[in-house]
Amino acid sequence: xxxxxxxxxxxxxxxxxxxxxxxxxxxxxxxxxxxxxxxxxxxxxxxxxxxxxxxxxxxxxxxxxxxxxxxxxxxxxxxxxxxxxxxxxxxxxxxxxxxxxxxxxxxxxxxxxxxxxxxxxxxxxxxxxxxxxxxxxxxxxxxxxxxxxxxxxxxxxxxxxxxxxxxxxxxxxxxxxxxxxxxxxxxxxxxxxxxxxxxxxxxxxxxxxxxxxxxxxxxxxxxxxxxxxxxxxxxxxxxxxxxxxxxxxxxxxxxxxxxxxxxxxxxxxxxxxxxxxxxxxxxxxxxxxxxxxxxxxxxxxxxxxxxxxxxxxxxxxxxxxxxxxxxxxxxxxxxxxxxxxxxxxxxxxxxxxxxxxxxxxxxxxxxxxxxxxxxxxxxxxxxxxxxxxxxxxxxxxxxxxxxxxxxxxxxxxxxxxxxxxxxxxxxxxxxxxxxxxxxxxxxxxxxxxxxxxxxxxxxxxxxxxxxxxxxxxxxxxxxxxx
Ligand code: ZN
Ligand code: MN
Numbered sequence: 001x002x003x004x005x006x007x008x009x010x011x012x013x014x015x016x017x018x019x020x021x022x023x024x025x026x027x028x029x030x031x032x033x034x035x036x037x038x039x040x041x042x043x044x045x046x047x048x049x050x051x052x053x054x055x056x057x058x059x060x061x062x063x064x065x066x067x068x069x070x071x072x073x074x075x076x077x078x079x080x081x082x083x084x085x086x087x088x089x090x091x092x093x094x095x096x097x098x099x100x101x102x103x104x105x106x107x108x109x110x111x112x113x114x115x116x117x118x119x120x121x122x123x124x125x126x127x128x129x130x131x132x133x134x135x136x137x138x139x140x141x142x143x144x145x146x147x148x149x150x151x152x153x154x155x156x157x158x159x160x161x162x163x164x165x166x167x168x169x170x171x172x173x174x175x176x177x178x179x180x181x182x183x184x185x186x187x188x189x190x191x192x193x194x195x196x197x198x199x200x201x202x203x204x205x206x207x208x209x210x211x212x213x214x215x216x217x218x219x220x221x222x223x224x225x226x227x228x229x230x231x232x233x234x235x236x237x238x239x240x241x242x243x244x245x246x247x248x249x250x251x252x253x254x255x256x257x258x259x260x261x262x263x264x265x266x267x268x269x270x271x272x273x274x275x276x277x278x279x280x281x282x283x284x285x286x287x288x289x290x291x292x293x294x295x296x297x298x299x300x301x302x303x304x305x306x307x308x309x310x311x312x313x314x315x316x317x318x319x320x321x322x323x324x325x326x327x328x329x330x331x332x333x334x335x336x337x338x339x340x341x342x343x344x345x346x347x348x349x350x351x352x353x354x355x356x357x358x359x360x361x362x363x364x365x366x367x368x369x370x371x372x373x374x375x376x377x378x379x380x381x382x383x384x385x386x387x388x389x390x391x392x393x394x395x396x397x398x399x400x401x402x403x404x405x406x407x408x409x410x411x412x413x414x415x416x417x418x419x420x421x422x423x424x425x426x427x428x429x430x431x432x433x434x435x436x437x438x439x440x441x442x443x444x445x446x447x448x449x450x451x452x453x454x455x456x457x458x459x460x461x462x463x464x465x466x467x468x469x470x471x472x473x474x475x476x477x478x479x480x481x482x
Contacts, residue, residue, distance in 0.1 A: 014214045015242050016222070017177050017207055018169035021184060022162050023194045024132065024202040025068045031131045031161035032059030032101065039200050043154040051159035053097030058288050061085075065161035066108075066292060068193045069129045071302050072163055073109025075191050075309060076124050080302075082293045083108040083129070085286040093153050094134040102130030102164075104283045108292065114167070114187075115311045116179045117329045123168035132160040163193075169208065169219065174235045181205055181231055186310040186333055198229055205234055209241040211249075220245075221254060225269055227261045237262040241269055313337050321350035327358045336361065339371060346375035349382050356381075360392050361399065368402035369395070377405035387468045390414045414466060422459070422467055426475050429458055441480045452476060 009015055027037050033050035049057040073080045086104040107128035114122050134155040141147025165184065171177050185203060188196040196203045210222040223245075225237045245255050259272040313332045314325075317340070321328075331337050336357050344350045356378060361369065377398065381391040386409060394408045430437045433454075440451035455476055459467050 009211065009242055010246060012214055013211050013242075013246050014216075015172055015174070015238070016169050016210045016212060016219065017171035017238060018222075019165075019167045019171065019177065019180060020206045020208070020224075021165045021167075021181065022132075022204040022206075023072070023165065023188060023196065025065050025161040025163060026192065026194050027062055027064045027068065027161055029062060029064075030159040031062050031065050031129075032159055035159065037160050038156070039202070041156055043152070043156060046156045047158070052155050059101065059286075061289055061292075062161060065129065066294075067302070068161070069108050069127070069163045070294060070299065071191050071306065072165070072188070072193045073112065073127050074299070074302050075187050075193075075306055076109065076112035076114060076127060076165070078109035078112030078124060078127060080109050080294060080299050082106065082291060084291045085129070085289045086283050087286050088130075088281045088283055090281060092133070093151065094136045094155075094158070096134070096155065096158065100131060100133065101286055101289070103128035106291075114180060114183055116176060116183055117314065117325050118179070120176055120179075122170045122176070122180050125166045125168050127163050127165045130162050130164060132157050132162050134158040169210075169222075174238050177207065177238055178231050178235050181234060182333075183310065190307050190309055198231070201229070204229075207234060207238055207241075209238055209245070210255075211242050211245045221257050223255055223257065223269070224259045225262050226259055226272065227263075229264070233262060233264050236264075236267060237269060240267065244269070316341060317350070317354065320344060321354055323351050323354045327354050330358050334362075336366065339366070339369065339374065342371040343375040343378065346371055348375040348378035352378050352382060356391065356395065360395050363399060366399055368400070369398050370402070373398055373403070373405055380405060380409065384468060384471075385409075386414055387466065389465055422463075422471060422475055425459055425462060425467075426455070426472075426479060429455055429462075430479065433458075440476070 024037075029035060030037050030046075030051055033048050035046045035048050035051055038046060050059055070080045083103055084106040085101055087099040088102050088104070089099045091098050107126045109127040110125070112124035112127070114124060116122065134153055135157050136145075137143075137152045137154070138145050138148035139152065140149030145151065167180065171180060181203075185196040185198075188194040188203070194202055198204070205228045207225045207228060208222045209225060210220045212218055212220050223241060225241055228234050228237050241260070248255050256274065258274045260269040261272050262269050310332055314328050314337075316337070317328045317331075321344075331340055331354055340353050340357055343353045353374065356374075374395075377386075377391060377394055380386045381388070386394065390409065390412070393412060394405050394414070397403070397408050397412075398405060436451050436454055439447045440455065443451065452473070456469065456472050459472050460469075
């Protein structure tokens with residue numbers, strides 16, 4: 001499912017992971033004011049009395065943010081329900097109000113699920129609306145607050161609308177954790193709720209990690225790993241943390257419940273604050289905002305505009321082909337599934353269409369490749385009119401200039417070799433290279449392989465790559481058997 005092999009824990013231990021993903025919504029303005037919601041602006045240019053929390057300022061909730069949050073909730077199969085905004089009190093310089101406006105016991109979305117590419121299902125506990133904090137940068141002392149000479153704070157991000165998606169602790173493998181984030185990102189892109197760029201922080205993943213003996217269903221002490229900024233880091237961070245817990249248990253100790261920071265360069269997690277309980281935040285209902293009560297009609301209207309989601313798009317191929325789930329996932333992820341599906345419906349071989357697209361159409365702009373062109377090209381390859389190499393070349397030209405694959409093939413001089421022409425060529429090569437032929441017919445497996453390469457290479461050179469590799473192998477085999 002992913003590029004790396006599954007990393008196994010030591011025998012007898014099982015991984016228990018739940019993920020909390022903060023997603024910045026792609027609204028034009030912030031959650032409670034009219035300031036621009038932009039990533040690249042100069043520091044402290046997108047600010048106003050509301051988002052820096054000046055006394056007497058009052059929030060007005062952004063209807064588009066609420067709609068985006070509900071759309072994401074429905075895409076995750078959640079119940080979208082009446083919700084209430086709350087104040088989460090804490091003091092930190094990046095939160096000028098000294099509290100974060102969020103949702104607590106009455107979130108917008110609850111009880112959903114997310115299906116991964118291999119059919120595994122991860123429960124979604126809740127998806128709530130909240131505002132983002134500003135950003136502090138510590139100058140000097142290695143960037144850590146304790147040793148810094150001074151700190152800078154940028155409030156552009158303060159008040160940017162977020163949805164926090166909280167999974168249940170259903171994830172048992174590192175590959176599933178990575179697949180969950182990748183699937184959630186695909187859903188965010190498909191619903192256009194967020195641009196979901198981990199590298200710009202518009203999608204931020206925290207991992208709650210614990211371990212337990214295989215066969216047990218207890219939930220042991222977990223640590224929350226923050227500061228993970230790529231899917232690759234997520235895998236490394238979970239593995240490191242799980243092994244750290246197993247080590248502690250092995251030496252008769254136990255992990256403490258705490259927040260930890262992932263240090264990507266050092267490949268380890270370091271302790272942060274010991275985890276607060278909900279009591280520490282003294283949550284209470286936000287008195288300046290009314291509860292949100294979406295009617296059934298509003299939810300039905302959202303459902304009606306949801307796009308076909310990645311899981312359903314992948315499922316459309318399942319019954320029609322035998323390629324791997326990873327190939328289908330790649331084609332869907334790149335948004336090339338409609339092209340593939342239409343080419344298959346136009347009569348092209350499904351497996352060939354999908355593998356050609358995966359391997360030879362990994363480009364940003366494939367708009368010049370028409371359904372008819374792709375279907376015709378794949379059919380030519382299937383019929384043996386073009387070799388694999390020739391098909392790739394025609395496809396490349398189709399993608400860069402458009403056109404008709406038959407005309408392109410003719411223009412490139414790709415006339416199919418008649419197999420009796422090949423026969424004559426092989427006879428000639430055998431006559432010219434008797435020692436090599438002898439090694440091919442009576443040598444050991446290594447010799448045979450080497451000489452097969454030798455003859456194939458000569459034939460390809462003689463035909464300028466136009467011979468079909470499978471036909472060559474077939475002729476060589478037939479002649480060797482006499
Ligand atoms: Zn503002
Ligand atoms: Mn949060």
